[in-house]
Amino acid sequence: xxxxxxxxxxxxxxxxxxxxxxxxxxxxxxxxxxxxxxxxxxxxxxxxxxxxxxxxxxxxxxxxxxxxxxxxxxxxxxxxxxxxxxxxxxxxxxxxxxxxxxxxxxxxxxxxxxxxxxxxxxxxxxxxxxxxxxxxxxxxxxxxxxxxxxxxxxxxxxxxxxxxxxxxxxxxxxxxxxxxxxxxxxxxxxxxxxx
Numbered sequence: 001x002x003x004x005x006x007x008x009x010x011x012x013x014x015x016x017x018x019x020x021x022x023x024x025x026x027x028x029x030x031x032x033x034x035x036x037x038x039x040x041x042x043x044x045x046x047x048x049x050x051x052x053x054x055x056x057x058x059x060x061x062x063x064x065x066x067x068x069x070x071x072x073x074x075x076x077x078x079x080x081x082x083x084x085x086x087x088x089x090x091x092x093x094x095x096x097x098x099x100x101x102x103x104x105x106x107x108x109x110x111x112x113x114x115x116x117x118x119x120x121x122x123x124x125x126x127x128x129x130x131x132x133x134x135x136x137x138x139x140x141x142x143x144x145x146x147x148x149x150x151x152x153x154x155x156x157x158x159x160x161x162x163x164x165x166x167x168x169x170x171x172x173x174x175x176x177x178x179x180x181x182x183x184x185x186x187x188x189x190x191x192x193x194x195x
Contacts, residue, residue, distance in 0.1 A: 011065050018125040021134075025120040026064045029113060033060025033075055036109035040082045043106070052082045060113075068121035072114070079110055104152060111148035115141050140189060147185060151178070 018026070037056035041049055056078040062071035083106065119137055123129070129137070158170065 014125050019128055021129045022125050025116050028116040030064045032109045032113040036079050036106055039106050040079055046085045052078050063117055067117045072117040107148055107152035111145045115144050
Protein backbone atom coordinates (compact mmCIF):
# COMPACT_ATOMS: atom_id res chain seq x y z
CA UNK A 1 0.00 0.00 0.00
CA UNK A 2 2.92 2.30 0.64
CA UNK A 3 4.05 2.04 -2.97
CA UNK A 4 0.63 3.16 -4.22
CA UNK A 5 0.66 6.10 -1.80
CA UNK A 6 4.12 7.12 -3.04
CA UNK A 7 3.01 6.92 -6.67
CA UNK A 8 -0.09 9.01 -5.98
CA UNK A 9 1.94 11.55 -4.01
CA UNK A 10 4.39 11.79 -6.91
CA UNK A 11 1.55 12.39 -9.36
CA UNK A 12 0.01 15.08 -7.14
CA UNK A 13 3.38 16.80 -6.75
CA UNK A 14 3.99 16.68 -10.51
CA UNK A 15 0.58 18.28 -11.12
CA UNK A 16 1.28 20.98 -8.50
CA UNK A 17 4.50 22.13 -10.17
CA UNK A 18 3.12 21.98 -13.71
CA UNK A 19 3.62 25.25 -15.61
CA UNK A 20 0.82 27.06 -17.41
CA UNK A 21 2.15 26.06 -20.82
CA UNK A 22 2.27 22.42 -19.78
CA UNK A 23 -1.34 22.72 -18.58
CA UNK A 24 -2.34 23.97 -22.02
CA UNK A 25 -0.65 20.93 -23.59
CA UNK A 26 -2.24 18.57 -21.09
CA UNK A 27 -5.70 20.05 -21.57
CA UNK A 28 -5.18 19.59 -25.31
CA UNK A 29 -4.28 15.95 -24.60
CA UNK A 30 -7.45 15.54 -22.55
CA UNK A 31 -9.82 17.28 -24.96
CA UNK A 32 -8.48 15.51 -28.06
CA UNK A 33 -8.49 12.14 -26.28
CA UNK A 34 -12.04 12.50 -25.01
CA UNK A 35 -13.14 13.83 -28.41
CA UNK A 36 -11.65 10.89 -30.29
CA UNK A 37 -13.21 8.39 -27.88
CA UNK A 38 -16.65 10.02 -28.13
CA UNK A 39 -16.46 10.19 -31.93
CA UNK A 40 -15.51 6.52 -32.08
CA UNK A 41 -18.41 5.65 -29.77
CA UNK A 42 -20.87 7.59 -31.93
CA UNK A 43 -19.42 6.43 -35.21
CA UNK A 44 -19.22 2.69 -34.80
CA UNK A 45 -20.90 1.19 -31.77
CA UNK A 46 -19.76 -2.42 -31.57
CA UNK A 47 -20.21 -5.11 -28.93
CA UNK A 48 -17.10 -4.04 -27.01
CA UNK A 49 -17.79 -0.28 -27.27
CA UNK A 50 -18.37 0.27 -23.52
CA UNK A 51 -15.08 -1.43 -22.64
CA UNK A 52 -13.19 0.50 -25.31
CA UNK A 53 -14.80 3.79 -24.24
CA UNK A 54 -13.86 3.28 -20.59
CA UNK A 55 -10.33 2.20 -21.55
CA UNK A 56 -9.84 5.18 -23.87
CA UNK A 57 -11.17 7.68 -21.32
CA UNK A 58 -9.09 6.27 -18.45
CA UNK A 59 -5.98 6.29 -20.63
CA UNK A 60 -6.70 9.87 -21.77
CA UNK A 61 -6.92 11.00 -18.14
CA UNK A 62 -3.77 9.03 -17.26
CA UNK A 63 -2.00 10.69 -20.20
CA UNK A 64 -2.75 14.08 -18.68
CA UNK A 65 -1.14 13.09 -15.39
CA UNK A 66 1.81 11.18 -16.88
CA UNK A 67 2.30 11.95 -20.59
CA UNK A 68 5.65 10.13 -20.49
CA UNK A 69 4.05 6.82 -19.43
CA UNK A 70 2.56 4.01 -21.52
CA UNK A 71 -0.96 5.46 -21.11
CA UNK A 72 -0.87 7.32 -24.46
CA UNK A 73 0.15 4.09 -26.21
CA UNK A 74 -2.78 2.23 -24.66
CA UNK A 75 -5.13 5.07 -25.63
CA UNK A 76 -4.03 4.94 -29.27
CA UNK A 77 -4.26 1.13 -29.18
CA UNK A 78 -7.84 1.28 -27.85
CA UNK A 79 -8.91 3.84 -30.47
CA UNK A 80 -7.11 1.89 -33.19
CA UNK A 81 -8.82 -1.35 -32.18
CA UNK A 82 -12.14 0.48 -32.12
CA UNK A 83 -11.48 1.92 -35.55
CA UNK A 84 -10.61 -1.52 -36.94
CA UNK A 85 -13.68 -3.08 -35.31
CA UNK A 86 -15.87 -0.47 -36.97
CA UNK A 87 -14.22 -0.78 -40.38
CA UNK A 88 -16.52 -3.66 -41.33
CA UNK A 89 -19.59 -1.50 -40.72
CA UNK A 90 -18.05 1.36 -42.69
CA UNK A 91 -17.58 -0.88 -45.72
CA UNK A 92 -21.24 -1.94 -45.84
CA UNK A 93 -23.35 -0.71 -48.79
CA UNK A 94 -25.41 1.55 -46.53
CA UNK A 95 -22.23 3.39 -45.56
CA UNK A 96 -22.34 2.33 -41.93
CA UNK A 97 -21.42 5.84 -40.86
CA UNK A 98 -18.10 5.77 -42.67
CA UNK A 99 -18.42 9.27 -44.04
CA UNK A 100 -15.15 11.11 -44.68
CA UNK A 101 -16.05 13.81 -42.14
CA UNK A 102 -16.13 11.33 -39.30
CA UNK A 103 -12.97 9.56 -40.44
CA UNK A 104 -11.29 12.94 -40.75
CA UNK A 105 -12.44 14.00 -37.29
CA UNK A 106 -11.03 10.90 -35.62
CA UNK A 107 -7.79 11.20 -37.63
CA UNK A 108 -7.27 14.82 -36.64
CA UNK A 109 -8.09 14.20 -32.97
CA UNK A 110 -5.74 11.21 -32.72
CA UNK A 111 -2.97 13.21 -34.45
CA UNK A 112 -3.49 16.15 -32.06
CA UNK A 113 -3.54 13.75 -29.08
CA UNK A 114 -0.34 12.07 -30.22
CA UNK A 115 1.51 15.31 -30.89
CA UNK A 116 0.41 17.15 -27.75
CA UNK A 117 1.29 14.11 -25.63
CA UNK A 118 4.73 13.97 -27.23
CA UNK A 119 5.27 17.69 -26.58
CA UNK A 120 4.04 17.40 -22.98
CA UNK A 121 6.29 14.40 -22.33
CA UNK A 122 9.35 15.99 -23.97
CA UNK A 123 9.91 18.53 -21.19
CA UNK A 124 9.60 18.47 -17.41
CA UNK A 125 6.23 19.53 -16.06
CA UNK A 126 7.68 22.76 -14.66
CA UNK A 127 9.31 23.77 -17.97
CA UNK A 128 8.61 27.11 -19.62
CA UNK A 129 8.54 27.32 -23.41
CA UNK A 130 10.15 30.34 -25.09
CA UNK A 131 8.42 32.19 -27.92
CA UNK A 132 10.82 30.85 -30.56
CA UNK A 133 10.42 27.28 -29.33
CA UNK A 134 6.63 27.66 -29.27
CA UNK A 135 6.69 28.87 -32.88
CA UNK A 136 8.81 25.89 -33.97
CA UNK A 137 6.59 23.46 -32.06
CA UNK A 138 3.47 25.01 -33.59
CA UNK A 139 4.87 24.73 -37.12
CA UNK A 140 5.89 21.12 -36.53
CA UNK A 141 2.46 20.38 -35.06
CA UNK A 142 0.57 21.88 -37.98
CA UNK A 143 2.79 19.95 -40.41
CA UNK A 144 2.25 16.69 -38.54
CA UNK A 145 -1.52 17.09 -38.42
CA UNK A 146 -1.59 18.08 -42.12
CA UNK A 147 0.42 14.99 -43.08
CA UNK A 148 -1.84 12.78 -40.93
CA UNK A 149 -4.95 14.19 -42.59
CA UNK A 150 -3.42 13.81 -46.06
CA UNK A 151 -2.55 10.17 -45.38
CA UNK A 152 -6.04 9.55 -44.00
CA UNK A 153 -7.66 11.10 -47.06
CA UNK A 154 -5.40 9.04 -49.34
CA UNK A 155 -6.46 5.86 -47.54
CA UNK A 156 -10.11 6.88 -47.91
CA UNK A 157 -9.56 7.54 -51.61
CA UNK A 158 -7.98 4.14 -52.13
CA UNK A 159 -10.70 2.44 -50.11
CA UNK A 160 -13.33 3.99 -52.39
CA UNK A 161 -11.83 2.35 -55.48
CA UNK A 162 -13.57 -0.76 -56.83
CA UNK A 163 -12.22 -4.05 -55.51
CA UNK A 164 -11.02 -5.27 -58.91
CA UNK A 165 -8.73 -2.21 -59.22
CA UNK A 166 -7.01 -2.89 -55.91
CA UNK A 167 -4.47 -5.66 -55.62
CA UNK A 168 -1.06 -6.57 -54.20
CA UNK A 169 0.60 -3.88 -56.31
CA UNK A 170 -1.29 -1.19 -54.43
CA UNK A 171 -0.07 -2.56 -51.10
CA UNK A 172 3.54 -2.41 -52.28
CA UNK A 173 3.05 1.07 -53.76
CA UNK A 174 1.38 2.28 -50.57
CA UNK A 175 4.11 0.91 -48.32
CA UNK A 176 6.80 2.41 -50.55
CA UNK A 177 5.12 5.82 -50.66
CA UNK A 178 4.64 5.89 -46.88
CA UNK A 179 8.31 4.96 -46.40
CA UNK A 180 9.50 7.67 -48.80
CA UNK A 181 7.20 10.26 -47.22
CA UNK A 182 8.44 9.35 -43.73
CA UNK A 183 12.10 9.67 -44.73
CA UNK A 184 11.42 12.99 -46.47
CA UNK A 185 9.49 14.36 -43.48
CA UNK A 186 12.13 13.29 -40.96
CA UNK A 187 14.86 14.82 -43.13
CA UNK A 188 12.91 18.07 -43.42
CA UNK A 189 12.31 18.29 -39.66
CA UNK A 190 15.89 17.46 -38.69
CA UNK A 191 17.78 20.53 -37.45
CA UNK A 192 20.46 21.78 -39.82
CA UNK A 193 24.04 22.06 -38.61
CA UNK A 194 25.85 25.33 -39.06
CA UNK A 195 29.11 24.87 -40.95
